[in-house]
Amino acid sequence: MLPRLFSLSNITATTRLHGYRAFSSKVAPKNYAFAFDIDGVLIKGKRTIPEAKRAIRMLNGDNAHGRHVPFVLLTNGGGVTEQAKAEQISNMLDVEISPDQVILSHSPMQALVEQYKNKNVLVVGGKDRECFHVAKKYGFNHVFIPDDIHHWQASVWPFRHPSRDSISPDAASLDFSKIPFGAVMVFHDSRDWGRDIQIMLDAICAENGVVGTQKGDCKVQEVPVYFSNTDIIWSTEFPVPRLAQGSFKMALENVYHTLTGTNLQSTSYGKPYPTTYAYAERVIERINDGKKPSRIYAVGDNPAADIKGANNYGWTSVLVRTGVFQEPGNSPHFPAHSVCQHVEEAVEWVLQQEEDKEKKA
Numbered sequence: 001m002l003p004r005l006f007s008l009s010n011i012t013a014t015t016r017l018h019g020y021r022a023f024s025s026k027v028a029p030k031n032y033a034f035a036f037d038i039d040g041v042l043i044k045g046k047r048t049i050p051e052a053k054r055a056i057r058m059l060n061g062d063n064a065h066g067r068h069v070p071f072v073l074l075t076n077g078g079g080v081t082e083q084a085k086a087e088q089i090s091n092m093l094d095v096e097i098s099p100d101q102v103i104l105s106h107s108p109m110q111a112l113v114e115q116y117k118n119k120n121v122l123v124v125g126g127k128d129r130e131c132f133h134v135a136k137k138y139g140f141n142h143v144f145i146p147d148d149i150h151h152w153q154a155s156v157w158p159f160r161h162p163s164r165d166s167i168s169p170d171a172a173s174l175d176f177s178k179i180p181f182g183a184v185m186v187f188h189d190s191r192d193w194g195r196d197i198q199i200m201l202d203a204i205c206a207e208n209g210v211v212g213t214q215k216g217d218c219k220v221q222e223v224p225v226y227f228s229n230t231d232i233i234w235s236t237e238f239p240v241p242r243l244a245q246g247s248f249k250m251a252l253e254n255v256y257h258t259l260t261g262t263n264l265q266s267t268s269y270g271k272p273y274p275t276t277y278a279y280a281e282r283v284i285e286r287i288n289d290g291k292k293p294s295r296i297y298a299v300g301d302n303p304a305a306d307i308k309g310a311n312n313y314g315w316t317s318v319l320v321r322t323g324v325f326q327e328p329g330n331s332p333h334f335p336a337h338s339v340c341q342h343v344e345e346a347v348e349w350v351l352q353q354e355e356d357k358e359k360k361a
């Protein structure tokens with residue numbers, strides 16, 4: 001299920017959206033569009049990459065040809081609502097980004113609502129109860145987080161107490177011996193790998209998904225598992241890349257295989273998976289006045305996610321050196337169509353390509 005999107009042509013320059021001035025009106029739909037990764041391309045942790053401000057301004061018409069070019073932000077990040085991410089990036093880049101331009105790793109997981117709307121879902125990852133609220137906003141009616149289970153029985157993970165900030169308003173009435181889980185969904189990075197792997201295994205290996213019970217035969221997995229991204233590493237202000245959700249997935253899979261002798265079955269979203277690109281293309285079409293652009297330029301810093309995914313989906317990939325990838329030349333494993341120093345250079349390169357195409361046409 002897609003979030004409600006608006007048409008650019010319906011928005012006036014004076015419209016204010018979520019505290020930010022929305023797009024200027026009368027932006028003609030384009031035959032090409034951009035999909036920017038966020039971390040390592042536009043920002044690094046809490047720091048803005050300086051060229052990013054100029055790059056986005058260029059797409060908003062501040063270029064030699066006065067062109068407005070549609071773009072979305074396509075990130076394997078998440079843990080907040082699309083609206084919260086749009087506000088964060090708008091503030092950091094000092095430009096207007098609409099929530100409808102933001103595709104988070106878990107945005108395409110809204111398609112799972114139809115299947116799990118009225119089932120009990122264990123949502124893992126993120127700060128405090130933020131992913132609980134994201135899942136509720138998407139339409140999942142019965143959402144629980146590992147902290148809820150930890151509050152119910154401290155002995156689930158006896159090495160620490162859960163954070164007070166994450167206590168559910170219904171904590172006193174929750175009895176997980178009566179709550180069978182229908183699915184486990186990882187929305188964002190776990191803040192406590194050991195505790196969360198334990199609780200996920202409790203749900204996956206349980207009889208009928210009831211935590212505190214154990215199936216005799218683990219060969220048939222009854223509780224499906226979903227991951228919102230499988231990046232092994234990501235880029236922050238720290239000089240060396242950090243472990244990401246894909247590493248957490250590997251840890252869970254290893255423990256599961258060691259304990260049960262079988263491979264954990266799961267479904268993954270985010271880049272480089274085609275489900276995410278199909279979702280992104282529908283979003284781009286909506287913000288481009290219902291017209292599907294012929295070319296989509298993906299700008300990213302992670303060859304294994306941004307470049308591999310874009311290449312496989314038939315987009316044009318541009319690799320930048322401001323994040324995970326910092327080597328000379330192109331990526332040996334997932335070569336991009338073009339490699340640029342930073343996002344501003346990438347935008348300039350694409351605009352020039354497109355101007356040349358237009359001249360020739």
Ligand SMILES: [Mg+2]
Binds near residue numbers: 038039040301
């Ligand atoms: Mg990145």
